[in-house]
C-alpha cells in the first residue's frame with residue numbers, strides 16, 4: 001500500500017491511531033474506492049488520506065494496513081459524531097480571518113427578466129457614487145494587508161458600471177492589490193468594456209448564463225428592450241472577453257423544458273467559439289426555488305441528463321481540475337466564512353449571496369456588528385441521508401441556505417461524489433508522473 005495524499009495534520013492529531021485488538025470491524029462510511037490502472041485507490045473523506053493498493057492487496061476487513069489508516073474502523077465507532085467533532089475543533093483552531101473576499105451587487109436592477117431569478121420581488125436599489133467610494137474605503141480598512149478578491153454581482157453588475165469604476169479607481173489610488181470576477185448576463189460586455197474591465201478592474205473571470213439557442217434564450221431572458229439580437233450580441237461578447245484575456249464560464253441552467261435545446265446550444269457554441277481560449281461550461285439543474293420549473297419525470301432522469309451535458313461540455317472545453325483538499329473542510333460557502341462578506345448596494349452588509357436586506361450583519365459606515373446574525377449563518381443542518389453519505393466530512397449544509405430548502409437531492413449526492421472521484425484521479429495521475 002502506498003500513500004499518495006497524506007492525511008490532514010489536524011485529523012491525524014484528533015483522530016488517534018487505531019490498533020486492532022480483535023474487535024468487530026466495518027468499512028469506514030467515509031471511504032471512497034475507485035479502480036485505477038495499477039489496482040485500487042482508496043480515499044478517506046475525513047482524514048484526507050488517499051492510498052493506492054496494488055492488485056495483490058485485497059480490500060477486506062482483516063487488512064491491518066487498512067485498519068491502521070482508518071479505512072476499516074471498529075463497528076461501534078460513531079464516525080459521524082467524530083467528523084462533527086473534528087470539524088468543530090479544526091474550525092476553532094483556524095482562528096478568525098480578516099475580511100478579504102467581497103461579493104458586491106452594484107445594483108439589484110437588471111436588463112433581463114429571467115423567470116427563475118431568485119431576486120424576484122427584491123427591491124431595486126442601485127449603488128450611488130458616494131456609497132461606492134465608501135465601499136472601497138471600507139474594504140481597505142477591514143482587510144489589513146490581505147489582497148482583495150471581489151465578485152461583481154447583481155441584478156446585472158454592468159447595469160451600474162459607474163460603481164465598479166469608482167470602487168476600482170479608489171483601490172488603485174490607495175495601491176490596494178485586488179482581482180475580480182463577475183457574474184453577468186454578458187449583454188453589456190462589449191470590446192471597450194472588456195478591455196477596461198481587464199485593465200482597470202483586474203477582471204479575470206466572468207460567468208455568463210445561456211438558457212438555450214436563440215429563441216429559447218430570448219424567451220427566457222425576456223430583455224426589457226426586446227433586443228432581437230441579444231443572443232448573438234452575448235456570443236460575440238463571450239468571444240471578445242476571451243480574446244481580451246478574461247476567462248469565461250458559460251453556465252447552462254437546465255430544466256425539463258430546455259434540456260434538449262441545451263444539447264443543440266452546446267453543439268452550436270462548439271462551432272461559434274472555436275479557437276477561443278479559457279472557456280469552460282457548467283450545467284446546473286434548476287430547482288423549484290422561487291417559481292415552478294419544468295420537472296423531469298424523475299430525479300434519475302434529471303441527473304443523467306445534466307451529467308450527459310456536462311460530459312459534452314468538458315469534452316469541448318476541458319476544465320482545469322483541482323486536487324484533493326489538504327485541510328479539513330470547515331466552510332460551506334461565503335455565508336459561513338468570516339473572510340467573506342456581501343456588500344449590498346445601499347452599503348449594508350450581509351453574508352449569503354442571495355440578496356437579502358432583512359439579514360444584515362453591519363454596514364460599511366458602522367463599527368457595530370450583529371454577531372448573532374453571523375452565528376446564525378454558521379448553523380448547519382444534517383439530513384437523514386447524511387448519516388450514511390461518504391462525502392459528509394466534506395459537505396457542509398447551512399440551515400439557512402435557501403438552495404437546499406427541500407433537503408438533499410440525488411443530484412447533489414452524485415455530483416459531490418463525482419467531484420471527489422475526479423480529484424482522486426487527478427492526484428493519481430500526478431503521482432504517476434512523479
Ligand code: SF4
Nearest residue numbers: 385386389392395408
Ligand atoms: S451530499 Fe447530501 S447526503 Fe451527502 S453529506 Fe451532502 S447534504 Fe448530506
Ligand code: SF4
Nearest residue numbers: 333335352353401403
Ligand atoms: S445560497 Fe446557500 S450556498 Fe449560496 S451563499 Fe447562500 S447559504 Fe451559501
